Amino acid sequence: MPSPSQRSDKLDIRITPEAKRVLQEAARERQTTISQFVIDSALTTAHEVLAERTRIGLSAEQWQAFISALDAPPQRHPRMERLLKEPTILD
Numbered sequence: 001m002p003s004p005s006q007r008s009d010k011l012d013i014r015i016t017p018e019a020k021r022v023l024q025e026a027a028r029e030r031q032t033t034i035s036q037f038v039i040d041s042a043l044t045t046a047h048e049v050l051a052e053r054t055r056i057g058l059s060a061e062q063w064q065a066f067i068s069a070l071d072a073p074p075q076r077h078p079r080m081e082r083l084l085k086e087p088t089i090l091d
Helices: 017-029 034-051 060-071 078-085
Strands: none
Touching: 017 034
């Protein structure tokens, strides 16, 4: 984590007194400041959210269906073949 002197941006949020109390209690439990607790928690969640864009979780059954689809021979699509043979506006 950057030291306080390396931090240059500030984020202001408004929360209920109850939410603040819970965050303070959790921060004390982790023996850190409320600011550091909120930053760490928010960054952990942010990394999880962003990872969802790049990882796909499949069950064993779904994985097998996916692999089977990849291994299957290609299928002919006459309409697609015709479309690809037609001249385009760029020709």
